Amino acid sequence: MKRLMPSIPLSLAVLVLWLLLVADFSPGQVAIGAILGLLLPWLAGMLEPERANFGRTIAILQLTRRVLWDMLLSNIEVARRILGPERALTPGFVWVPLELTNIHGITALASIITLTPGTVSAELAADRRHLLVHCFNLKDPEAQVAEIKARYETLLKEIFP
Numbered sequence: 001m002k003r004l005m006p007s008i009p010l011s012l013a014v015l016v017l018w019l020l021l022v023a024d025f026s027p028g029q030v031a032i033g034a035i036l037g038l039l040l041p042w043l044a045g046m047l048e049p050e051r052a053n054f055g056r057t058i059a060i061l062q063l064t065r066r067v068l069w070d071m072l073l074s075n076i077e078v079a080r081r082i083l084g085p086e087r088a089l090t091p092g093f094v095w096v097p098l099e100l101t102n103i104h105g106i107t108a109l110a111s112i113i114t115l116t117p118g119t120v121s122a123e124l125a126a127d128r129r130h131l132l133v134h135c136f137n138l139k140d141p142e143a144q145v146a147e148i149k150a151r152y153e154t155l156l157k158e159i160f161p
Helices: 008-022 027-047 058-083 103-115 141-159
Strands: 092-097 119-124 130-135
Touching: 008 027, 058 103, 058 141, 092 141, 103 119, 103 130, 103 141, 130 141
Parallel strands: none
Antiparallel strands: 092 130, 119 130
């Protein structure tokens, strides 16, 4: 059943979306929507190169708490720096070497970095071994890399083994 219909909620969503788009609830349109609801998730599943497998689920809660706390502190720090003298800012780029190999974990790390005020993920190396990060205030590149790896990558490695 999983091969035929990889995601029942997604199949139902495609059916409902189709019916809403055509604004016609005739049996023919329901049949077309049902066919699309079966085909589209199945085709999309074939395109997905890697499945997300989760490891330690308690790490998800730890990471969520950590990210929310860091976002709060970063908002305060960025506001303080913006209101301060411009010459005190030291923006810059830093390459973060990655131990993560799972693309879902790398994507989560890049998203966390971008969601945290003051940092933006700029590029992932073609070999997926380095992530380029722009920092609003980069005083010590080695310390910044160590902080990203310690605070986020360690937990992401537990979540996405």
